[in-house]
Amino acid sequence: MRSLYSAASGMAANQYKLDTISNNMANLNTTGYKTQDVQFKDMLYAQINQRPDVTALTGRVTGDGLAIGHGVLATGVSKAFTQGSLQETGQKLDVAIEGDGFFVIEPNDTAQGLEEMALTRDGSFKISVDEFGDNYLVASNGMAVHDMINDDRIVIGSDIRLDTVSINESGLVTAKDVEGESVELGRIGLVKIGDPNANLQAVGENLYRLVNGFNADQVTEDLTDLPTNERPMIKQGFLEQSNVDMTRQMTDMIVAQRAYSMNVRALQTADQMMGLANNLRG
Amino acid sequence: MIRGLYIASSGMMANERAQDVISNNIANANTVGYKSDTGVMRSFSEELIYRMGNEGGNPPATRQVGTISYGTVLEEVLPRFAQGGLTESDNPYAHAIVDGPVDPDNPYRRTYFPVQVGDRTMYTRDGDFRVQSGSDLLVTSSGDPVVPVDATTGEAVADARIKVVTTDGKHYDYEFVNADGTNYTGNATPQFGAVDILDSSKLKKYGDTYFSGGQEAPVNGGSKIVAGQLETSNVDLASSMVSMMNVMRSYEANQKMIKTLDGTLEKAVSIGRLG
Numbered sequence: 001m002r003s004l005y006s007a008a009s010g011m012a013a014n015q016y017k018l019d020t021i022s023n024n025m026a027n028l029n030t031t032g033y034k035t036q037d038v039q040f041k042d043m044l045y046a047q048i049n050q051r052p053d054v055t056a057l058t059g060r061v062t063g064d065g066l067a068i069g070h071g072v073l074a075t076g077v078s079k080a081f082t083q084g085s086l087q088e089t090g091q092k093l094d095v096a097i098e099g100d101g102f103f104v105i106e107p108n109d110t111a112q113g114l115e116e117m118a119l120t121r122d123g124s125f126k127i128s129v130d131e132f133g134d135n136y137l138v139a140s141n142g143m144a145v146h147d148m149i150n151d152d153r154i155v156i157g158s159d160i161r162l163d164t165v166s167i168n169e170s171g172l173v174t175a176k177d178v179e180g181e182s183v184e185l186g187r188i189g190l191v192k193i194g195d196p197n198a199n200l201q202a203v204g205e206n207l208y209r210l211v212n213g214f215n216a217d218q219v220t221e222d223l224t225d226l227p228t229n230e231r232p233m234i235k236q237g238f239l240e241q242s243n244v245d246m247t248r249q250m251t252d253m254i255v256a257q258r259a260y261s262m263n264v265r266a267l268q269t270a271d272q273m274m275g276l277a278n279n280l281r282g
Numbered sequence: 283m284i285r286g287l288y289i290a291s292s293g294m295m296a297n298e299r300a301q302d303v304i305s306n307n308i309a310n311a312n313t314v315g316y317k318s319d320t321g322v323m324r325s326f327s328e329e330l331i332y333r334m335g336n337e338g339g340n341p342p343a344t345r346q347v348g349t350i351s352y353g354t355v356l357e358e359v360l361p362r363f364a365q366g367g368l369t370e371s372d373n374p375y376a377h378a379i380v381d382g383p384v385d386p387d388n389p390y391r392r393t394y395f396p397v398q399v400g401d402r403t404m405y406t407r408d409g410d411f412r413v414q415s416g417s418d419l420l421v422t423s424s425g426d427p428v429v430p431v432d433a434t435t436g437e438a439v440a441d442a443r444i445k446v447v448t449t450d451g452k453h454y455d456y457e458f459v460n461a462d463g464t465n466y467t468g469n470a471t472p473q474f475g476a477v478d479i480l481d482s483s484k485l486k487k488y489g490d491t492y493f494s495g496g497q498e499a500p501v502n503g504g505s506k507i508v509a510g511q512l513e514t515s516n517v518d519l520a521s522s523m524v525s526m527m528n529v530m531r532s533y534e535a536n537q538k539m540i541k542t543l544d545g546t547l548e549k550a551v552s553i554g555r556l557g
Contacts (some may be wrong), residue, residue, distance in 0.1 A: 001298060003305035010309030017312070035372070039410060039423040040313040042306070044489035054355060057324065061390075061483045062358045063495070068299065069306035069487065072313055075424050078412070080372030194448035197373075198413045213416040218448060259311045262519055266305040269530050273301060276537040277294065281544070 002046075002070060003270040009071030010263035013040055016074045017256040024244045025253075031140070032121030032206050033242035034079040035249075043070040081196045084121075084243040086235060092165045093137070095123035095188065096240040100196070101223075101232025104146035104189025105139050105207065106153060114191065114221060115210055117146060122206040124239055125188075127156060135160075137173070137188075141205045146189030148221075154186040167236040170223065192232055194218035285352070286543045292353030293536035296323050299356040300529045307517045308526075314423075315408030315491045316515040317361040318522075324357040363392050363482050366407070366516040368508065374454070375420065375446070377409030378511040379476055382504015390482040393505040396429045396438030397422055397492060398461075403429065403440050404492040405479060410512055413446045417463055420444040420456070420474075424490045430458055430472035436500020438477055439470045478502055 017038045027033040045067040055064045086096045097103070102119035111117055125145060128138040137145040137154040144153035154173060156162075160183065164176040171188035193199055193210075195218050200208040210219070223231045300321040310316040328349040365381050377395070385391045394405030404426075411428060414421045420428045420443075427443050445457040458472040459465060466472060478499045479485060485493035 002302040003298075006302065006305035006309045010305075010311075013309070014312070037372070040310070041408075041424055041490045042310045042313055042316055042487070045487045047486070054357060057357060060358055062360055063484050063486065066299070066356065066359050067319075067487045068302050068359060069310070069319070069489070071306060071309040075490075078373065078423075082372050195413050195418075195446070198415045198418075211415050215416055215418055217418075255312065258519070259308075262308045262311065262523070263305075265523065266301075266308045266526060269526050270301060270305065272530060273298065273533050276534055280537060280540055 001270055001274060002068060004267060004274075006069065006071035007263045007267035007270060009043065009073065011260055011267070013038075013072045013074045014256045014260040014263065018253065018260070020077060021249050021253045021256065024249050025246070027242055028244050028246060030122075030206065030242050031124050031239050032084065033244065034081055034084075034121070035242075035244050036077050036079055038074050039076050039078065040072050041075045043073050045069050078197050079202065080243065082243050084240045086238040087241050088237060089239050090237055091124075092163065092236070093125040093127070094237060094239050095125065095167055095171075096235050096238040097121060097123065097190070097232050098235060099192070099230075099232030100194065101190050101192050101234075102196075102200075102208065103139070104148075104191060106144045106146050107207075108143075114219065117189070118143065118203070118207040118209055119191070119193070119200065120206050120208065121240055123234070127162070133158075137186075141207075147186035148189050149184075149187045154188070156185055157183070160185070167234060169233040169235070170231075171234045188234065190223065190232060190234060192220040192223060192226065192230075194220075285350075287540060289351075289353035290536045290539035290543065292326075292355065294533055294540075296354045296356045297529045297533040297536065301526065301533075303356075303359055304522055304526050304529065307522050308519070311515055311517045311519055311522075313408075313491060313515050314410050314512050315366070315406055316517065317363055317366075317407070318515070318517040319359045319361050319487075321356050322358045322360055323354050325351045325354050327351065360483065361485075361487065362516060363390060364516050366513040368511045369514050371410065371510060371512045373410060373412075373512075374510075375411040375413065376510055376512050377411065378508045378513040379407055379409065380506055380508055382502060382506075385502060385504075388480050390484075391478055391480055391499075391502065392482045393476045393478050393501055394493065395476050396431065396440075396498075397426050398429045398440055398443075399426050399488070399490075399492060399494075402494060403438050404488055404494045405477070405485065405496065406490075406492050407513055408491040409507075418445050418447070419459075419463075420446055422490070426490075426492075427461075428474075430456075431475035431477055431501075432470040433473045434471060436477060437498045439468065439472045441468050442466050442470065442472045444472075444474055476501055476505070476507055478505075 048066040105118040107118045124140045135156040147154045159177045171190045173185040199214040303321040307318045331347040332345045479496040485496045
């Protein structure tokens, strides 16, 4: 009986949807998180041939044969890269992006070129110290923020007064040293990715990587190539909230749960029918 | 008596298939662009029964007993092409088709997005499109390229593809290319759009919310494409539930019939039994 398997596929797909919704809800307060959504497609149809006298009956609307489906398949997960709302934190090292940009993070010391870099929307930066005692700017997971000017991490000298750090909208980090001189520390790596769903892959810890065979036309490393109204902008003292819409997630959860229980009912009905067939004798 | 056994078993078989159809609908209650199926049952044609023997008699008795049908069959599975609800989508490439009023001459005339699957053009109502990594082609969520529509004939241009060129973050333009990604060289004037299928009832469901077959025509004034929205499945869960209960009980009744007939036959068999 196909019905059993169709219902089971419906349960599996809705379970998958519920898993995604749970993940979205769990990340309601994750800085820079982007909502995920699952796509469903129906599975292939079996074409069942019929006797010619049945297909020739008057009043019949469809063509030959019966097309009977086999349930549903979750075909993919996509992310909604819409802007999350900005929350003011007052922290000097908190930055948020307005627009389609991503921060460039160096996942390790040897990363070179954008293909090896990690990208993130999470701008809650901190200062870390390496084994030589140098201070440098890191993302919240401890990986160094890429400096677009020196192609290295952003080192903050020991004579810099941290309360004077200022980050402008293109990511240029400046601060005053102990003598009151203004020092340029570097430029926070910021790139624009057009069509992030096609070109980026989420790898956890709020990070994304460029997919293999990404489209170089959609990646703009030098933002000055873009007209000013299309440039992503950095705002200091703000963090980008996750773009999860709680109401929508709750609604989706109810829909998925109800659909799940309907599939359970279909499964039970199919089971009862098989039970009846089993009891034909005795 | 034996006839009754087969009639009741045909009822069980037809209801089993109907249950398959309903289960598939329920499983696809959240599939974008899915059209729910209706199983149509029909009784086998009536057959005239003649009595054998007893030809003589005076006056000769009529030999006709009457008509009987030999059970039922799931004749066809007809998709319900009613408009599904629209829901907002965060996907910038999402589109939905809103059908216009029904054309009285072609009651099954509906609008679809044309999609190229291998060497066949198929049709879908699922406008949850993506941009393919690398090639920038507009594809469905299962990865098949969406094909443009010819501006003059209104038919799908199977040898052209739609390439998305991002102009800024939210808005984008389309370019039309050959299947290998080079600039389009064919004779048609491609544009992004949809085609009408004159008689959707002759379409065959393929899976992946695609339909195959059907005769194309230019889009009739009534239907339109809405961007940023998706058409949800048109499965009605409440009526699916009711149909399922109906199918289940009908199946049960047929099973009871078989058991009853079996019991009666048992009696007939035991007449001649000794002891």
